[in-house]
Amino acid sequence: MKMMCNVAVSNRLGAGTTARRKPAKSCLSIGKVSSQNDQLYIILQTLQNKQGTKYKVKDNIEKVFTNFIEEGKMTIRFKEPPHDLFVQCDAIQLKSFAHIMKLGFTNKLTASVLSLADLKPKAVAIAFKTKVNIKTPENYPILEGFPRTTIELFLTGLGRRSFDRNILKLQNLRILDLSDNQITSLPKELGSLPNLQELNLAQNLIGKAPKSKWAWMDGVHISKNLKLLDLSSNEMAEIPDRLGKLSALVTLKVNTNSLQYLPQSLGRLEALKFLDVSKNELLVLPGSIRNLRLSSLNIAHNNFVTSNNCTVVKLRISSLLETAARTVLKSRMHYDASSIPFTLMTYLENTQYCVCGNACFDNYIRNPMLLPPNRCADSTVSSGYSSIPLDCYFCSLRCHRRYCG
Protein backbone atom coordinates (compact mmCIF):
# COMPACT_ATOMS: atom_id res chain seq x y z
CA MET A 1 0.00 0.00 0.00
CA LYS A 2 1.16 3.48 -0.86
CA MET A 3 -0.04 6.72 0.70
CA MET A 4 0.73 10.36 -0.05
CA CYS A 5 1.06 12.31 3.17
CA ASN A 6 3.06 14.84 5.16
CA VAL A 7 5.76 13.29 7.34
CA ALA A 8 8.10 14.88 9.86
CA VAL A 9 10.99 12.68 10.96
CA SER A 10 12.47 12.99 14.41
CA ASN A 11 15.74 11.30 15.33
CA ARG A 12 15.57 10.38 19.01
CA LEU A 13 19.36 10.41 19.28
CA GLY A 14 19.63 13.84 17.67
CA ALA A 15 20.38 16.74 20.00
CA GLY A 16 18.33 19.89 20.58
CA THR A 17 15.72 21.36 18.28
CA THR A 18 17.36 20.26 15.02
CA ALA A 19 16.46 16.68 15.79
CA ARG A 20 12.96 17.01 14.33
CA ARG A 21 12.78 17.98 10.71
CA LYS A 22 9.93 20.00 9.18
CA PRO A 23 7.03 18.02 7.68
CA ALA A 24 7.65 17.20 4.03
CA LYS A 25 5.38 15.91 1.30
CA SER A 26 6.11 12.21 1.34
CA CYS A 27 5.14 8.87 -0.02
CA LEU A 28 4.81 6.21 2.66
CA SER A 29 4.60 2.59 1.54
CA ILE A 30 4.37 -0.74 3.24
CA GLY A 31 5.35 -3.98 1.54
CA LYS A 32 8.12 -6.25 0.36
CA VAL A 33 10.97 -4.69 -1.57
CA SER A 34 11.75 -7.72 -3.73
CA SER A 35 10.43 -11.18 -4.41
CA GLN A 36 13.60 -12.76 -2.94
CA ASN A 37 13.29 -10.90 0.34
CA ASP A 38 10.28 -11.91 2.45
CA GLN A 39 10.80 -9.10 4.98
CA LEU A 40 8.11 -6.47 5.35
CA TYR A 41 9.29 -2.86 5.18
CA ILE A 42 7.88 0.62 5.60
CA ILE A 43 9.51 2.94 3.11
CA LEU A 44 9.53 6.72 3.31
CA GLN A 45 10.20 8.57 0.07
CA THR A 46 10.32 12.31 -0.57
CA LEU A 47 11.18 14.38 -3.61
CA GLN A 48 14.66 14.95 -2.15
CA ASN A 49 15.09 11.30 -1.22
CA LYS A 50 13.51 9.29 -4.03
CA GLN A 51 15.35 6.08 -3.10
CA GLY A 52 13.71 6.37 0.29
CA THR A 53 14.53 5.33 3.85
CA LYS A 54 13.65 1.71 4.64
CA TYR A 55 12.34 0.63 8.02
CA LYS A 56 11.97 -3.02 8.85
CA VAL A 57 8.53 -3.84 10.28
CA LYS A 58 9.14 -7.11 12.12
CA ASP A 59 10.47 -6.64 15.68
CA ASN A 60 11.42 -3.08 14.82
CA ILE A 61 8.36 -1.01 15.70
CA GLU A 62 8.47 0.15 19.29
CA LYS A 63 5.08 1.82 19.32
CA VAL A 64 2.37 3.29 17.11
CA PHE A 65 0.56 6.32 18.50
CA THR A 66 -2.98 6.43 17.14
CA ASN A 67 -4.77 8.67 19.65
CA PHE A 68 -5.34 11.35 17.01
CA ILE A 69 -5.96 9.09 14.03
CA GLU A 70 -9.48 10.55 13.64
CA GLU A 71 -7.83 13.91 12.97
CA GLY A 72 -5.52 12.30 10.41
CA LYS A 73 -2.44 12.13 12.67
CA MET A 74 -0.33 9.14 13.67
CA THR A 75 3.19 8.59 14.98
CA ILE A 76 5.28 5.48 14.28
CA ARG A 77 8.26 4.85 16.57
CA PHE A 78 10.99 2.62 15.11
CA LYS A 79 13.81 1.01 17.07
CA GLU A 80 16.37 1.04 14.26
CA PRO A 81 17.08 3.65 12.99
CA PRO A 82 15.75 5.40 16.11
CA HIS A 83 13.22 7.51 14.23
CA ASP A 84 9.75 8.80 15.07
CA LEU A 85 7.62 9.45 11.99
CA PHE A 86 4.89 12.03 12.52
CA VAL A 87 2.42 11.24 9.75
CA GLN A 88 -0.37 13.57 8.69
CA CYS A 89 -2.89 12.51 6.12
CA ASP A 90 -6.52 12.09 5.24
CA ALA A 91 -8.00 10.07 8.15
CA ILE A 92 -9.54 7.32 6.02
CA GLN A 93 -6.28 6.55 4.22
CA LEU A 94 -4.36 6.69 7.46
CA LYS A 95 -6.68 4.20 9.11
CA SER A 96 -6.33 1.68 6.32
CA PHE A 97 -2.55 2.11 6.45
CA ALA A 98 -2.62 1.45 10.20
CA HIS A 99 -4.80 -1.59 9.58
CA ILE A 100 -2.36 -3.06 7.07
CA MET A 101 0.53 -2.39 9.47
CA LYS A 102 -1.33 -4.32 12.18
CA LEU A 103 -1.90 -7.27 9.85
CA GLY A 104 1.79 -7.07 8.94
CA PHE A 105 2.85 -7.46 12.61
CA THR A 106 0.77 -10.57 12.96
CA ASN A 107 1.91 -12.11 9.66
CA LYS A 108 -1.64 -12.20 8.41
CA LEU A 109 -0.85 -10.58 5.10
CA THR A 110 -0.45 -12.51 1.91
CA ALA A 111 2.78 -11.64 0.15
CA SER A 112 1.19 -10.96 -3.21
CA VAL A 113 -0.86 -8.08 -1.76
CA LEU A 114 2.26 -6.30 -0.70
CA SER A 115 4.68 -6.45 -3.57
CA LEU A 116 6.11 -2.97 -4.01
CA ALA A 117 6.81 -2.92 -7.73
CA ASP A 118 6.09 0.79 -8.02
CA LEU A 119 8.77 2.04 -5.67
CA LYS A 120 11.03 3.16 -8.50
CA PRO A 121 12.29 6.74 -8.09
CA LYS A 122 10.56 7.68 -11.36
CA ALA A 123 7.19 6.49 -10.07
CA VAL A 124 7.69 8.64 -6.97
CA ALA A 125 8.41 11.69 -9.11
CA ILE A 126 5.15 11.14 -11.01
CA ALA A 127 3.23 10.71 -7.78
CA PHE A 128 4.50 14.14 -6.64
CA LYS A 129 3.51 15.89 -9.85
CA THR A 130 1.64 19.16 -9.36
CA LYS A 131 1.14 20.24 -12.97
CA VAL A 132 -0.57 17.86 -15.38
CA ASN A 133 -1.04 18.66 -19.05
CA ILE A 134 -2.68 15.99 -21.19
CA LYS A 135 -2.09 16.87 -24.82
CA THR A 136 -3.63 13.97 -26.74
CA PRO A 137 -6.63 11.69 -26.10
CA GLU A 138 -4.28 8.65 -26.25
CA ASN A 139 -2.40 9.90 -23.17
CA TYR A 140 -5.56 10.42 -21.14
CA PRO A 141 -5.32 8.52 -17.80
CA ILE A 142 -8.77 6.94 -18.08
CA LEU A 143 -8.19 4.20 -15.53
CA GLU A 144 -5.52 5.52 -13.20
CA GLY A 145 -6.87 9.09 -12.82
CA PHE A 146 -4.67 12.06 -11.95
CA PRO A 147 -2.01 12.31 -9.22
CA ARG A 148 -3.70 13.43 -5.98
CA THR A 149 -1.08 16.17 -5.70
CA THR A 150 -2.24 17.92 -8.90
CA ILE A 151 -2.52 21.69 -8.52
CA GLU A 152 -2.79 22.67 -12.20
CA LEU A 153 -4.70 20.49 -14.65
CA PHE A 154 -4.86 21.18 -18.39
CA LEU A 155 -7.24 19.04 -20.45
CA THR A 156 -7.71 21.19 -23.53
CA GLY A 157 -8.68 20.20 -27.05
CA LEU A 158 -9.30 16.53 -26.22
CA GLY A 159 -12.82 16.28 -27.67
CA ARG A 160 -14.27 15.32 -24.28
CA ARG A 161 -18.06 15.32 -24.08
CA SER A 162 -18.45 15.05 -20.34
CA PHE A 163 -16.80 16.20 -17.14
CA ASP A 164 -14.38 13.60 -15.74
CA ARG A 165 -15.42 12.90 -12.13
CA ASN A 166 -11.83 11.89 -11.29
CA ILE A 167 -11.17 15.64 -11.17
CA LEU A 168 -13.37 15.86 -8.07
CA LYS A 169 -10.78 13.86 -6.10
CA LEU A 170 -8.12 16.56 -6.52
CA GLN A 171 -8.30 18.41 -3.21
CA ASN A 172 -5.29 20.61 -4.08
CA LEU A 173 -6.51 21.65 -7.52
CA ARG A 174 -6.13 25.38 -8.11
CA ILE A 175 -6.26 25.75 -11.91
CA LEU A 176 -8.58 23.72 -14.13
CA ASP A 177 -8.47 24.26 -17.88
CA LEU A 178 -11.09 22.32 -19.83
CA SER A 179 -11.21 24.66 -22.82
CA ASP A 180 -11.89 23.47 -26.35
CA ASN A 181 -13.92 20.35 -25.59
CA GLN A 182 -17.63 19.58 -25.98
CA ILE A 183 -18.66 19.59 -22.33
CA THR A 184 -22.28 20.57 -21.70
CA SER A 185 -22.53 20.50 -17.92
CA LEU A 186 -20.54 20.41 -14.72
CA PRO A 187 -21.36 18.39 -11.61
CA LYS A 188 -22.59 20.12 -8.48
CA GLU A 189 -19.64 18.72 -6.51
CA LEU A 190 -17.23 20.93 -8.47
CA GLY A 191 -18.34 23.73 -6.16
CA SER A 192 -16.92 21.80 -3.21
CA LEU A 193 -13.33 21.60 -4.43
CA PRO A 194 -11.61 23.48 -1.62
CA ASN A 195 -8.90 25.29 -3.58
CA LEU A 196 -10.16 25.92 -7.10
CA GLN A 197 -9.28 29.47 -8.19
CA GLU A 198 -9.26 29.42 -11.99
CA LEU A 199 -11.77 27.65 -14.20
CA ASN A 200 -11.40 27.84 -17.96
CA LEU A 201 -14.39 26.46 -19.85
CA ALA A 202 -13.93 28.43 -23.08
CA GLN A 203 -15.07 26.77 -26.29
CA ASN A 204 -17.40 24.16 -24.88
CA LEU A 205 -21.16 23.68 -25.07
CA ILE A 206 -22.21 24.87 -21.60
CA GLY A 207 -25.12 26.80 -23.16
CA LYS A 208 -26.76 23.46 -23.89
CA ALA A 209 -27.05 22.65 -20.18
CA PRO A 210 -30.46 22.90 -18.48
CA LYS A 211 -30.79 25.61 -15.83
CA SER A 212 -30.42 23.14 -12.98
CA LYS A 213 -26.92 22.26 -14.11
CA TRP A 214 -25.51 25.47 -12.69
CA ALA A 215 -25.74 24.25 -9.10
CA TRP A 216 -21.92 24.05 -8.88
CA MET A 217 -21.93 27.84 -8.50
CA ASP A 218 -23.69 27.39 -5.13
CA GLY A 219 -20.76 25.50 -3.61
CA VAL A 220 -19.42 27.14 -0.47
CA HIS A 221 -15.80 26.82 -1.57
CA ILE A 222 -16.11 27.91 -5.18
CA SER A 223 -18.15 30.95 -4.22
CA LYS A 224 -15.38 32.11 -1.90
CA ASN A 225 -12.31 31.10 -3.93
CA LEU A 226 -12.94 31.29 -7.66
CA LYS A 227 -11.06 34.25 -9.14
CA LEU A 228 -11.21 33.53 -12.87
CA LEU A 229 -14.09 32.13 -14.89
CA ASP A 230 -13.91 31.84 -18.66
CA LEU A 231 -17.21 30.90 -20.33
CA SER A 232 -16.45 32.42 -23.73
CA SER A 233 -17.67 30.65 -26.90
CA ASN A 234 -20.19 28.36 -25.24
CA GLU A 235 -23.40 29.01 -27.23
CA MET A 236 -24.97 30.54 -24.13
CA ALA A 237 -28.24 32.48 -24.45
CA GLU A 238 -28.36 33.31 -20.75
CA ILE A 239 -26.35 33.33 -17.56
CA PRO A 240 -28.06 32.35 -14.32
CA ASP A 241 -28.56 34.86 -11.49
CA ARG A 242 -26.53 32.66 -9.13
CA LEU A 243 -23.42 33.98 -10.91
CA GLY A 244 -23.65 36.74 -8.30
CA LYS A 245 -22.64 34.21 -5.65
CA LEU A 246 -19.07 33.94 -6.97
CA SER A 247 -18.00 36.75 -4.69
CA ALA A 248 -14.23 36.38 -5.20
CA LEU A 249 -14.36 36.64 -8.99
CA VAL A 250 -11.78 39.06 -10.45
CA THR A 251 -11.94 38.05 -14.13
CA LEU A 252 -15.08 37.06 -15.99
CA LYS A 253 -15.15 36.26 -19.70
CA VAL A 254 -18.50 35.55 -21.33
CA ASN A 255 -17.63 36.93 -24.75
CA THR A 256 -18.65 35.24 -28.01
CA ASN A 257 -22.01 33.84 -26.92
CA SER A 258 -25.55 34.87 -27.79
CA LEU A 259 -26.47 36.70 -24.59
CA GLN A 260 -29.15 39.38 -24.76
CA TYR A 261 -29.13 40.22 -21.06
CA LEU A 262 -26.73 39.83 -18.14
CA PRO A 263 -28.08 39.11 -14.66
CA GLN A 264 -28.50 42.09 -12.32
CA SER A 265 -26.62 40.02 -9.73
CA LEU A 266 -23.46 40.94 -11.66
CA GLY A 267 -23.34 44.02 -9.45
CA ARG A 268 -22.70 41.80 -6.43
CA LEU A 269 -19.28 40.69 -7.73
CA GLU A 270 -17.44 43.27 -5.67
CA ALA A 271 -13.96 41.98 -6.52
CA LEU A 272 -14.55 41.98 -10.29
CA LYS A 273 -11.91 43.91 -12.27
CA PHE A 274 -11.86 42.44 -15.78
CA LEU A 275 -15.10 41.85 -17.66
CA ASP A 276 -15.39 40.79 -21.28
CA VAL A 277 -18.93 40.65 -22.70
CA SER A 278 -18.00 41.43 -26.32
CA LYS A 279 -19.46 39.62 -29.33
CA ASN A 280 -22.89 38.89 -27.86
CA GLU A 281 -26.35 40.24 -28.65
CA LEU A 282 -26.68 42.40 -25.56
CA LEU A 283 -29.51 44.94 -25.69
CA VAL A 284 -28.75 46.61 -22.34
CA LEU A 285 -26.34 46.20 -19.44
CA PRO A 286 -27.64 45.66 -15.90
CA GLY A 287 -27.67 48.92 -13.95
CA SER A 288 -25.91 47.19 -11.06
CA ILE A 289 -22.71 47.34 -13.13
CA ARG A 290 -22.35 50.86 -11.74
CA ASN A 291 -21.69 49.31 -8.37
CA LEU A 292 -18.46 47.72 -9.69
CA ARG A 293 -15.02 49.28 -9.94
CA LEU A 294 -13.85 47.68 -13.16
CA SER A 295 -10.33 48.12 -14.52
CA SER A 296 -11.23 46.86 -17.94
CA LEU A 297 -14.51 46.32 -19.77
CA ASN A 298 -15.00 45.02 -23.30
CA ILE A 299 -18.51 45.57 -24.68
CA ALA A 300 -17.65 45.67 -28.39
CA HIS A 301 -19.93 44.07 -30.99
CA ASN A 302 -23.32 43.90 -29.31
CA ASN A 303 -26.84 45.08 -30.21
CA PHE A 304 -27.33 47.90 -27.70
CA VAL A 305 -30.58 49.76 -28.25
CA THR A 306 -31.93 52.82 -26.51
CA SER A 307 -34.98 51.45 -24.78
CA ASN A 308 -38.30 53.25 -24.73
CA ASN A 309 -39.28 51.77 -21.38
CA CYS A 310 -40.56 54.33 -18.97
CA THR A 311 -39.99 54.44 -15.24
CA VAL A 312 -41.80 51.80 -13.17
CA VAL A 313 -42.37 52.45 -9.48
CA LYS A 314 -43.21 49.56 -7.15
CA LEU A 315 -42.92 50.52 -3.51
CA ARG A 316 -44.94 48.67 -0.89
CA ILE A 317 -44.83 47.13 2.57
CA SER A 318 -42.48 44.13 2.64
CA SER A 319 -43.99 40.65 2.72
CA LEU A 320 -42.76 38.05 5.23
CA LEU A 321 -40.92 36.31 2.41
CA GLU A 322 -39.14 39.53 1.52
CA THR A 323 -38.20 40.15 5.15
CA ALA A 324 -36.77 36.63 5.42
CA ALA A 325 -34.77 37.09 2.22
CA ARG A 326 -33.34 40.39 3.45
CA THR A 327 -32.29 38.73 6.72
CA VAL A 328 -30.43 36.00 4.80
CA LEU A 329 -28.55 38.58 2.74
CA LYS A 330 -27.83 40.80 5.73
CA SER A 331 -26.28 37.91 7.67
CA ARG A 332 -24.01 37.16 4.69
CA MET A 333 -24.55 33.47 5.38
CA HIS A 334 -23.80 30.92 2.73
CA TYR A 335 -27.08 29.46 1.54
CA ASP A 336 -28.16 26.66 -0.74
CA ALA A 337 -31.16 24.37 -1.10
CA SER A 338 -30.07 22.37 1.96
CA SER A 339 -29.96 25.28 4.40
CA ILE A 340 -33.03 27.39 3.54
CA PRO A 341 -36.52 26.58 2.18
CA PHE A 342 -36.74 26.17 -1.56
CA THR A 343 -39.27 29.02 -1.93
CA LEU A 344 -36.87 31.40 -0.22
CA MET A 345 -33.97 30.14 -2.31
CA THR A 346 -35.81 30.80 -5.59
CA TYR A 347 -36.98 34.17 -4.33
CA LEU A 348 -33.39 35.16 -3.50
CA GLU A 349 -32.15 33.97 -6.84
CA ASN A 350 -34.68 35.87 -8.86
CA THR A 351 -34.29 39.28 -7.33
CA GLN A 352 -32.95 42.38 -9.03
CA TYR A 353 -30.20 44.52 -7.55
CA CYS A 354 -30.04 48.26 -7.01
CA VAL A 355 -27.17 50.34 -8.37
CA CYS A 356 -26.06 50.64 -4.71
CA GLY A 357 -25.71 46.85 -4.47
CA ASN A 358 -28.79 46.20 -2.32
CA ALA A 359 -31.35 43.61 -3.36
CA CYS A 360 -34.68 45.10 -4.50
CA PHE A 361 -37.12 42.17 -4.19
CA ASP A 362 -40.68 43.55 -4.49
CA ASN A 363 -39.73 47.15 -3.77
CA TYR A 364 -38.04 49.08 -6.51
CA ILE A 365 -38.02 51.86 -9.03
CA ARG A 366 -36.97 50.69 -12.48
CA ASN A 367 -35.53 53.32 -14.74
CA PRO A 368 -33.63 53.06 -18.03
CA MET A 369 -30.48 55.20 -18.21
CA LEU A 370 -27.74 55.99 -20.68
CA LEU A 371 -24.11 56.06 -19.63
CA PRO A 372 -20.96 56.90 -21.62
CA PRO A 373 -18.87 53.68 -21.84
CA ASN A 374 -15.86 55.30 -20.15
CA ARG A 375 -17.95 55.81 -16.97
CA CYS A 376 -18.23 52.03 -16.53
CA ALA A 377 -14.51 51.16 -16.21
CA ASP A 378 -10.98 52.59 -16.24
CA SER A 379 -10.46 51.29 -19.75
CA THR A 380 -13.24 50.32 -22.11
CA VAL A 381 -13.32 48.71 -25.54
CA SER A 382 -16.68 49.69 -27.00
CA SER A 383 -16.40 49.63 -30.81
CA GLY A 384 -17.77 53.15 -31.13
CA TYR A 385 -20.85 53.20 -28.85
CA SER A 386 -21.18 56.74 -27.53
CA SER A 387 -23.53 55.68 -24.75
CA ILE A 388 -24.62 52.38 -23.27
CA PRO A 389 -28.21 51.71 -22.21
CA LEU A 390 -28.48 50.49 -18.63
CA ASP A 391 -31.49 48.77 -17.10
CA CYS A 392 -31.37 50.27 -13.63
CA TYR A 393 -33.23 49.18 -10.53
CA PHE A 394 -33.24 51.35 -7.42
CA CYS A 395 -34.00 50.02 -3.96
CA SER A 396 -35.38 53.31 -2.63
CA LEU A 397 -36.39 56.84 -3.55
CA ARG A 398 -33.11 57.97 -1.97
CA CYS A 399 -31.02 55.83 -4.33
CA HIS A 400 -33.12 56.94 -7.30
CA ARG A 401 -32.49 60.60 -6.44
CA ARG A 402 -28.80 59.98 -5.81
CA TYR A 403 -28.06 58.26 -9.14
CA CYS A 404 -30.59 59.95 -11.42
CA GLY A 405 -30.69 63.44 -9.98
Ligand SMILES: [Zn+2]
Ligand atom coordinates in the same frame (compact mmCIF):
# COMPACT_ATOMS: atom_id res chain seq x y z
ZN1 LIG B 1 -30.05 51.30 -3.44
